[in-house]
Amino acid sequence: MSLIRLAYLYREILALVITTVASLFIFFTNSAPAVRAVQADLAGITKVIFAPQRWYRNILSVKEENRTLQETVVQLTLLNAKLMQYRSENEQLRKMLKFTEESRLDLLPARIINQNLMASVHTLMIDVGKNSGLHADMGVMDVHGIIGKIISVGEKASEVQMITDKNYKISVRVGDSRELGIFSFDQGSLGKIDGIRKTLSLKAGAIVYTSGISDIYPADIPVARIVSTRQDENKAFQDIIVELLADIHNFDFVFVIKN
Amino acid sequence: MVFIRYSLAFLVLFLIQTLLPGFYLGNYSYKPDLFLVFLTYIAIRHDRLTGTVVGFIIGLIMDIATQAALLGIYAFVKSISGYTLGTFHQYRTIWTRPIKLAFLFFCYLLHFSIFYYVTLNGTNASLALGAQLVFFHSLITLILVLVSDRFFFDFYLGRN
Numbered sequence: 001m002s003l004i005r006l007a008y009l010y011r012e013i014l015a016l017v018i019t020t021v022a023s024l025f026i027f028f029t030n031s032a033p034a035v036r037a038v039q040a041d042l043a044g045i046t047k048v049i050f051a052p053q054r055w056y057r058n059i060l061s062v063k064e065e066n067r068t069l070q071e072t073v074v075q076l077t078l079l080n081a082k083l084m085q086y087r088s089e090n091e092q093l094r095k096m097l098k099f100t101e102e103s104r105l106d107l108l109p110a111r112i113i114n115q116n117l118m119a120s121v122h123t124l125m126i127d128v129g130k131n132s133g134l135h136a137d138m139g140v141m142d143v144h145g146i147i148g149k150i151i152s153v154g155e156k157a158s159e160v161q162m163i164t165d166k167n168y169k170i171s172v173r174v175g176d177s178r179e180l181g182i183f184s185f186d187q188g189s190l191g192k193i194d195g196i197r198k199t200l201s202l203k204a205g206a207i208v209y210t211s212g213i214s215d216i217y218p219a220d221i222p223v224a225r226i227v228s229t230r231q232d233e234n235k236a237f238q239d240i241i242v243e244l245l246a247d248i249h250n251f252d253f254v255f256v257i258k259n
Numbered sequence: 260m261v262f263i264r265y266s267l268a269f270l271v272l273f274l275i276q277t278l279l280p281g282f283y284l285g286n287y288s289y290k291p292d293l294f295l296v297f298l299t300y301i302a303i304r305h306d307r308l309t310g311t312v313v314g315f316i317i318g319l320i321m322d323i324a325t326q327a328a329l330l331g332i333y334a335f336v337k338s339i340s341g342y343t344l345g346t347f348h349q350y351r352t353i354w355t356r357p358i359k360l361a362f363l364f365f366c367y368l369l370h371f372s373i374f375y376y377v378t379l380n381g382t383n384a385s386l387a388l389g390a391q392l393v394f395f396h397s398l399i400t401l402i403l404v405l406v407s408d409r410f411f412f413d414f415y416l417g418r419n
Contacts, residue, residue: 012307012342019315019338026322027331027377034329037381 107255139257145245307345314341367397
Protein backbone atom coordinates (compact mmCIF):
# COMPACT_ATOMS: atom_id res chain seq x y z
CA MET A 1 0.00 0.00 0.00
CA SER A 2 1.51 3.27 -1.10
CA LEU A 3 2.01 6.16 1.25
CA ILE A 4 -0.45 8.34 -0.62
CA ARG A 5 -3.11 5.64 -0.44
CA LEU A 6 -2.44 5.23 3.26
CA ALA A 7 -2.64 8.98 3.80
CA TYR A 8 -5.92 9.09 1.88
CA LEU A 9 -7.36 6.25 3.95
CA TYR A 10 -6.51 7.97 7.20
CA ARG A 11 -7.02 11.51 5.94
CA GLU A 12 -9.29 12.48 8.82
CA ILE A 13 -6.80 11.40 11.47
CA LEU A 14 -4.01 12.95 9.44
CA ALA A 15 -5.86 16.25 9.23
CA LEU A 16 -6.48 16.18 12.97
CA VAL A 17 -2.83 15.46 13.71
CA ILE A 18 -1.59 18.16 11.36
CA THR A 19 -3.97 20.83 12.64
CA THR A 20 -3.36 19.85 16.26
CA VAL A 21 0.40 19.94 15.88
CA ALA A 22 0.25 23.25 14.01
CA SER A 23 -2.04 24.89 16.56
CA LEU A 24 -0.02 23.58 19.50
CA PHE A 25 3.17 24.78 17.86
CA ILE A 26 1.67 28.25 17.54
CA PHE A 27 0.33 28.05 21.09
CA PHE A 28 3.59 27.04 22.71
CA THR A 29 5.54 29.79 20.98
CA ASN A 30 3.71 32.22 23.30
CA SER A 31 5.25 33.19 26.59
CA ALA A 32 2.04 34.04 28.46
CA PRO A 33 1.74 32.77 32.07
CA ALA A 34 -1.15 30.51 31.04
CA VAL A 35 1.05 28.85 28.41
CA ARG A 36 3.82 28.35 30.93
CA ALA A 37 1.30 26.89 33.37
CA VAL A 38 0.09 24.45 30.70
CA GLN A 39 3.70 23.54 29.94
CA ALA A 40 4.28 22.87 33.62
CA ASP A 41 1.17 20.68 33.78
CA LEU A 42 2.25 18.77 30.70
CA ALA A 43 5.69 18.29 32.20
CA GLY A 44 4.04 16.84 35.32
CA ILE A 45 1.91 14.48 33.23
CA THR A 46 4.89 13.44 31.13
CA LYS A 47 6.82 12.76 34.33
CA VAL A 48 4.08 10.43 35.56
CA ILE A 49 3.74 8.68 32.20
CA PHE A 50 7.44 8.10 31.84
CA ALA A 51 7.96 7.14 35.50
CA PRO A 52 8.15 3.37 34.70
CA GLN A 53 10.69 4.04 31.98
CA ARG A 54 12.76 6.17 34.33
CA TRP A 55 12.47 3.49 37.01
CA TYR A 56 13.68 0.84 34.58
CA ARG A 57 16.54 3.03 33.40
CA ASN A 58 17.48 3.71 37.01
CA ILE A 59 17.56 -0.02 37.70
CA LEU A 60 19.83 -0.53 34.71
CA SER A 61 22.09 2.35 35.68
CA VAL A 62 22.20 1.14 39.29
CA LYS A 63 23.23 -2.31 38.07
CA GLU A 64 25.92 -0.80 35.88
CA GLU A 65 27.03 1.47 38.71
CA ASN A 66 27.10 -1.49 41.08
CA ARG A 67 29.30 -3.44 38.69
CA THR A 68 31.66 -0.49 38.33
CA LEU A 69 31.76 0.02 42.08
CA GLN A 70 32.52 -3.66 42.64
CA GLU A 71 35.45 -3.39 40.23
CA THR A 72 36.58 -0.25 41.99
CA VAL A 73 36.34 -1.96 45.38
CA VAL A 74 38.53 -4.82 44.15
CA GLN A 75 41.05 -2.38 42.67
CA LEU A 76 41.08 -0.28 45.83
CA THR A 77 41.47 -3.37 48.01
CA LEU A 78 44.49 -4.42 45.97
CA LEU A 79 45.86 -0.90 46.10
CA ASN A 80 45.26 -0.76 49.83
CA ALA A 81 47.08 -4.05 50.33
CA LYS A 82 49.97 -2.72 48.29
CA LEU A 83 50.06 0.50 50.28
CA MET A 84 49.95 -1.43 53.54
CA GLN A 85 52.90 -3.44 52.30
CA TYR A 86 54.73 -0.22 51.38
CA ARG A 87 53.95 1.18 54.79
CA SER A 88 55.28 -1.90 56.53
CA GLU A 89 58.36 -1.86 54.33
CA ASN A 90 58.81 1.84 54.96
CA GLU A 91 58.64 1.34 58.72
CA GLN A 92 61.10 -1.52 58.49
CA LEU A 93 63.50 0.52 56.38
CA ARG A 94 63.25 3.48 58.73
CA LYS A 95 64.06 1.20 61.64
CA MET A 96 66.99 -0.24 59.72
CA LEU A 97 68.24 3.19 58.76
CA LYS A 98 68.14 4.31 62.35
CA PHE A 99 69.89 1.12 63.41
CA THR A 100 72.59 1.58 60.76
CA GLU A 101 73.23 5.13 61.88
CA GLU A 102 73.44 4.18 65.54
CA SER A 103 75.44 0.97 65.10
CA ARG A 104 79.21 0.91 65.48
CA LEU A 105 79.31 -1.84 62.86
CA ASP A 106 79.89 -1.44 59.14
CA LEU A 107 76.60 -2.82 57.84
CA LEU A 108 75.44 -3.46 54.31
CA PRO A 109 71.68 -3.67 53.90
CA ALA A 110 70.33 -6.47 51.74
CA ARG A 111 66.91 -7.64 50.60
CA ILE A 112 65.76 -11.22 51.06
CA ILE A 113 65.00 -12.65 47.63
CA ASN A 114 64.37 -16.26 48.61
CA GLN A 115 64.07 -18.30 51.77
CA ASN A 116 64.41 -22.07 52.03
CA LEU A 117 63.48 -23.52 55.40
CA MET A 118 62.47 -26.95 54.16
CA ALA A 119 65.86 -28.10 52.95
CA SER A 120 68.35 -29.90 55.14
CA VAL A 121 70.20 -26.65 55.54
CA HIS A 122 68.07 -23.61 56.43
CA THR A 123 69.16 -20.89 54.04
CA LEU A 124 68.02 -17.67 52.50
CA MET A 125 69.17 -15.68 49.48
CA ILE A 126 70.02 -12.00 49.63
CA ASP A 127 70.40 -9.61 46.72
CA VAL A 128 74.03 -8.57 47.28
CA GLY A 129 77.16 -10.50 46.36
CA LYS A 130 80.71 -10.09 45.19
CA ASN A 131 79.92 -6.82 43.48
CA SER A 132 79.27 -5.37 46.93
CA GLY A 133 82.45 -6.76 48.36
CA LEU A 134 80.94 -9.79 50.09
CA HIS A 135 82.64 -13.10 50.71
CA ALA A 136 81.84 -16.28 52.60
CA ASP A 137 81.73 -16.32 56.41
CA MET A 138 80.42 -12.83 56.87
CA GLY A 139 77.82 -12.41 59.60
CA VAL A 140 74.24 -11.49 58.83
CA MET A 141 71.87 -9.84 61.28
CA ASP A 142 68.68 -7.84 61.53
CA VAL A 143 68.02 -4.89 63.82
CA HIS A 144 67.46 -7.24 66.77
CA GLY A 145 70.23 -9.78 66.49
CA ILE A 146 72.11 -12.42 64.56
CA ILE A 147 70.36 -14.08 61.63
CA GLY A 148 73.10 -16.26 60.20
CA LYS A 149 76.23 -16.19 58.06
CA ILE A 150 77.05 -16.13 54.38
CA ILE A 151 78.04 -19.54 53.08
CA SER A 152 78.33 -18.89 49.36
CA VAL A 153 78.63 -15.75 47.28
CA GLY A 154 77.54 -15.06 43.73
CA GLU A 155 78.10 -11.96 41.65
CA LYS A 156 74.84 -10.29 42.67
CA ALA A 157 73.44 -12.63 45.31
CA SER A 158 74.59 -14.59 48.31
CA GLU A 159 73.37 -17.59 50.25
CA VAL A 160 72.99 -17.25 53.99
CA GLN A 161 72.93 -20.15 56.42
CA MET A 162 70.37 -19.27 59.02
CA ILE A 163 70.80 -19.42 62.74
CA THR A 164 67.86 -21.85 62.80
CA ASP A 165 69.85 -24.48 61.00
CA LYS A 166 70.66 -27.54 63.15
CA ASN A 167 74.33 -27.46 62.21
CA TYR A 168 74.75 -23.83 63.09
CA LYS A 169 76.64 -22.92 66.25
CA ILE A 170 77.78 -19.58 67.60
CA SER A 171 80.26 -18.81 70.32
CA VAL A 172 78.53 -16.54 72.84
CA ARG A 173 79.11 -14.86 76.16
CA VAL A 174 76.60 -14.89 79.03
CA GLY A 175 76.28 -13.32 82.41
CA ASP A 176 78.17 -10.57 84.18
CA SER A 177 81.35 -12.62 84.08
CA ARG A 178 80.91 -12.98 80.27
CA GLU A 179 81.40 -16.71 80.42
CA LEU A 180 81.85 -18.46 77.07
CA GLY A 181 79.16 -20.83 75.77
CA ILE A 182 77.90 -22.33 72.53
CA PHE A 183 74.54 -21.39 71.15
CA SER A 184 72.55 -23.89 69.05
CA PHE A 185 69.01 -23.70 67.72
CA ASP A 186 66.32 -25.98 69.08
CA GLN A 187 62.80 -25.30 67.73
CA GLY A 188 60.35 -22.48 67.12
CA SER A 189 62.38 -19.45 68.12
CA LEU A 190 64.07 -21.18 71.01
CA GLY A 191 67.64 -22.36 71.34
CA LYS A 192 70.04 -23.46 74.07
CA ILE A 193 73.40 -22.47 75.46
CA ASP A 194 75.84 -25.25 76.27
CA GLY A 195 79.03 -25.17 78.25
CA ILE A 196 78.03 -22.82 81.05
CA ARG A 197 79.00 -24.06 84.49
CA LYS A 198 76.28 -24.68 87.05
CA THR A 199 77.69 -22.24 89.60
CA LEU A 200 77.18 -19.24 87.32
CA SER A 201 74.10 -17.34 88.36
CA LEU A 202 71.98 -16.22 85.41
CA LYS A 203 68.76 -14.25 85.32
CA ALA A 204 65.91 -14.82 82.91
CA GLY A 205 65.77 -11.97 80.41
CA ALA A 206 69.53 -11.46 80.30
CA ILE A 207 70.91 -10.95 76.79
CA VAL A 208 73.38 -13.36 75.21
CA TYR A 209 76.01 -11.72 72.97
CA THR A 210 78.49 -12.95 70.39
CA SER A 211 81.85 -13.68 71.92
CA GLY A 212 84.05 -12.11 69.24
CA ILE A 213 86.33 -15.14 69.25
CA SER A 214 85.52 -16.20 65.69
CA ASP A 215 86.37 -14.19 62.57
CA ILE A 216 82.73 -14.24 61.48
CA TYR A 217 81.05 -12.05 64.09
CA PRO A 218 82.41 -9.08 65.96
CA ALA A 219 81.95 -9.21 69.73
CA ASP A 220 78.85 -8.08 71.60
CA ILE A 221 76.20 -8.49 68.93
CA PRO A 222 72.95 -9.60 70.57
CA VAL A 223 71.98 -13.18 69.81
CA ALA A 224 69.29 -14.31 72.25
CA ARG A 225 67.53 -13.66 75.55
CA ILE A 226 67.61 -16.13 78.42
CA VAL A 227 64.22 -17.71 79.02
CA SER A 228 65.06 -20.21 81.77
CA THR A 229 67.92 -22.04 83.42
CA ARG A 230 68.04 -25.44 85.07
CA GLN A 231 70.76 -27.15 87.14
CA ASP A 232 70.89 -30.93 86.91
CA GLU A 233 72.98 -32.74 89.53
CA ASN A 234 74.02 -35.37 87.03
CA LYS A 235 75.35 -32.83 84.53
CA ALA A 236 78.45 -30.71 84.67
CA PHE A 237 76.78 -27.73 82.97
CA GLN A 238 73.45 -26.05 83.44
CA ASP A 239 70.67 -26.15 80.84
CA ILE A 240 69.93 -22.68 79.50
CA ILE A 241 66.94 -22.10 77.26
CA VAL A 242 67.11 -18.92 75.21
CA GLU A 243 64.86 -17.15 72.75
CA LEU A 244 66.26 -15.75 69.53
CA LEU A 245 66.23 -11.97 69.31
CA ALA A 246 66.20 -11.85 65.51
CA ASP A 247 62.78 -11.96 63.91
CA ILE A 248 63.36 -15.12 61.93
CA HIS A 249 59.75 -15.51 60.76
CA ASN A 250 58.90 -12.12 59.40
CA PHE A 251 61.63 -10.13 57.75
CA ASP A 252 62.39 -8.72 54.31
CA PHE A 253 65.69 -6.98 54.90
CA VAL A 254 68.88 -7.94 56.69
CA PHE A 255 72.35 -6.48 57.23
CA VAL A 256 75.64 -8.04 56.26
CA ILE A 257 78.32 -7.27 58.84
CA LYS A 258 81.34 -6.11 56.84
CA ASN A 259 83.89 -5.56 59.57
CA MET B 260 -20.06 27.80 -4.58
CA VAL B 261 -20.31 26.15 -1.18
CA PHE B 262 -17.01 27.70 -0.19
CA ILE B 263 -18.24 31.19 -1.12
CA ARG B 264 -21.51 30.65 0.73
CA TYR B 265 -19.70 29.49 3.84
CA SER B 266 -17.22 32.34 3.60
CA LEU B 267 -19.99 34.88 3.44
CA ALA B 268 -21.78 33.19 6.31
CA PHE B 269 -18.57 33.31 8.29
CA LEU B 270 -18.17 37.04 7.61
CA VAL B 271 -21.70 37.71 8.76
CA LEU B 272 -21.18 35.60 11.87
CA PHE B 273 -17.90 37.36 12.53
CA LEU B 274 -19.71 40.68 12.47
CA ILE B 275 -22.48 39.46 14.74
CA GLN B 276 -20.02 37.78 17.14
CA THR B 277 -18.05 41.02 17.39
CA LEU B 278 -21.09 43.15 18.02
CA LEU B 279 -22.93 40.66 20.22
CA PRO B 280 -22.84 41.75 23.83
CA GLY B 281 -22.19 39.20 26.57
CA PHE B 282 -24.75 38.67 29.29
CA TYR B 283 -24.16 38.23 32.98
CA LEU B 284 -25.10 35.17 34.92
CA GLY B 285 -24.05 35.71 38.49
CA ASN B 286 -20.74 37.58 38.47
CA TYR B 287 -19.50 36.23 35.20
CA SER B 288 -20.07 37.26 31.63
CA TYR B 289 -21.20 34.70 29.09
CA LYS B 290 -21.04 35.22 25.36
CA PRO B 291 -22.42 32.66 22.89
CA ASP B 292 -19.79 31.15 20.57
CA LEU B 293 -21.46 31.55 17.18
CA PHE B 294 -18.43 30.14 15.41
CA LEU B 295 -18.86 26.88 17.28
CA VAL B 296 -22.46 26.72 16.11
CA PHE B 297 -21.28 27.42 12.57
CA LEU B 298 -18.60 24.72 12.91
CA THR B 299 -21.23 22.30 14.19
CA TYR B 300 -23.36 22.95 11.12
CA ILE B 301 -20.44 22.40 8.70
CA ALA B 302 -19.14 19.29 10.51
CA ILE B 303 -22.58 17.70 10.65
CA ARG B 304 -23.36 18.41 7.02
CA HIS B 305 -19.96 17.26 5.73
CA ASP B 306 -17.47 15.02 7.59
CA ARG B 307 -14.64 14.91 10.10
CA LEU B 308 -12.00 16.02 7.60
CA THR B 309 -13.97 19.13 6.64
CA GLY B 310 -14.83 19.76 10.29
CA THR B 311 -11.20 19.54 11.33
CA VAL B 312 -9.85 21.79 8.58
CA VAL B 313 -12.64 24.38 8.85
CA GLY B 314 -12.32 24.29 12.64
CA PHE B 315 -8.60 24.98 12.38
CA ILE B 316 -9.14 27.88 9.95
CA ILE B 317 -11.94 29.41 12.02
CA GLY B 318 -9.89 29.01 15.18
CA LEU B 319 -6.83 30.60 13.60
CA ILE B 320 -8.86 33.59 12.43
CA MET B 321 -10.35 33.93 15.92
CA ASP B 322 -6.86 33.76 17.44
CA ILE B 323 -5.57 36.50 15.20
CA ALA B 324 -8.67 38.67 15.52
CA THR B 325 -9.42 38.40 19.21
CA GLN B 326 -6.23 37.89 21.22
CA ALA B 327 -2.49 37.49 20.96
CA ALA B 328 -1.42 36.15 24.32
CA LEU B 329 -2.74 32.63 23.73
CA LEU B 330 -2.34 32.48 19.98
CA GLY B 331 -3.20 28.98 18.75
CA ILE B 332 -5.62 28.01 21.51
CA TYR B 333 -8.74 28.61 19.39
CA ALA B 334 -7.16 26.81 16.45
CA PHE B 335 -6.46 23.86 18.71
CA VAL B 336 -9.87 23.56 20.36
CA LYS B 337 -11.79 24.24 17.14
CA SER B 338 -9.75 21.55 15.30
CA ILE B 339 -10.54 19.00 18.00
CA SER B 340 -14.19 20.08 18.06
CA GLY B 341 -14.41 19.95 14.26
CA TYR B 342 -13.14 16.39 14.34
CA THR B 343 -15.45 15.20 17.13
CA LEU B 344 -18.47 17.01 15.69
CA GLY B 345 -17.66 15.44 12.31
CA THR B 346 -18.34 12.07 13.90
CA PHE B 347 -21.97 13.17 14.12
CA HIS B 348 -22.09 13.16 10.32
CA GLN B 349 -21.40 9.41 10.18
CA TYR B 350 -24.17 8.56 12.62
CA ARG B 351 -26.74 11.23 11.74
CA THR B 352 -29.16 8.62 10.38
CA ILE B 353 -28.48 6.08 13.13
CA TRP B 354 -28.53 8.01 16.37
CA THR B 355 -31.76 9.11 18.00
CA ARG B 356 -32.34 12.76 18.91
CA PRO B 357 -31.41 12.38 22.60
CA ILE B 358 -28.15 10.68 21.66
CA LYS B 359 -27.41 13.37 19.12
CA LEU B 360 -28.06 16.11 21.67
CA ALA B 361 -26.02 14.33 24.31
CA PHE B 362 -23.18 13.90 21.84
CA LEU B 363 -23.30 17.59 20.85
CA PHE B 364 -23.31 18.58 24.50
CA PHE B 365 -20.35 16.30 25.14
CA CYS B 366 -18.48 17.90 22.22
CA TYR B 367 -19.15 21.37 23.61
CA LEU B 368 -18.09 20.28 27.07
CA LEU B 369 -14.83 19.00 25.60
CA HIS B 370 -14.36 22.20 23.63
CA PHE B 371 -14.91 24.54 26.56
CA SER B 372 -13.08 22.29 29.03
CA ILE B 373 -9.90 22.52 26.99
CA PHE B 374 -10.38 26.21 26.37
CA TYR B 375 -11.03 27.17 29.98
CA TYR B 376 -8.37 24.80 31.30
CA VAL B 377 -5.83 26.77 29.29
CA THR B 378 -7.20 30.25 29.85
CA LEU B 379 -7.81 29.82 33.58
CA ASN B 380 -4.56 27.94 34.20
CA GLY B 381 -2.19 29.92 36.34
CA THR B 382 -4.98 32.18 37.65
CA ASN B 383 -6.77 32.08 40.99
CA ALA B 384 -9.98 30.75 39.43
CA SER B 385 -11.43 27.79 41.29
CA LEU B 386 -12.36 24.46 39.76
CA ALA B 387 -16.03 25.20 40.49
CA LEU B 388 -15.88 28.42 38.53
CA GLY B 389 -14.21 26.60 35.62
CA ALA B 390 -16.88 23.90 35.70
CA GLN B 391 -19.60 26.54 35.80
CA LEU B 392 -18.18 28.40 32.81
CA VAL B 393 -17.73 25.18 30.84
CA PHE B 394 -21.23 23.95 31.63
CA PHE B 395 -23.11 27.16 30.87
CA HIS B 396 -21.19 27.91 27.68
CA SER B 397 -21.86 24.36 26.49
CA LEU B 398 -25.51 24.73 27.36
CA ILE B 399 -25.81 28.11 25.62
CA THR B 400 -24.18 26.71 22.48
CA LEU B 401 -26.49 23.70 22.50
CA ILE B 402 -29.53 25.95 22.88
CA LEU B 403 -28.31 28.09 19.98
CA VAL B 404 -27.94 24.97 17.85
CA LEU B 405 -31.44 23.85 18.80
CA VAL B 406 -32.88 27.28 17.98
CA SER B 407 -31.01 27.36 14.67
CA ASP B 408 -32.17 23.86 13.88
CA ARG B 409 -35.75 24.82 14.69
CA PHE B 410 -35.92 28.09 12.80
CA PHE B 411 -33.02 28.49 10.34
CA PHE B 412 -30.86 25.51 9.31
CA ASP B 413 -31.21 21.77 9.43
CA PHE B 414 -28.70 20.23 11.84
CA TYR B 415 -30.02 16.70 11.22
CA LEU B 416 -31.18 16.56 14.79
CA GLY B 417 -34.45 14.89 13.88
CA ARG B 418 -37.76 15.51 15.55
CA ASN B 419 -38.35 12.22 17.31
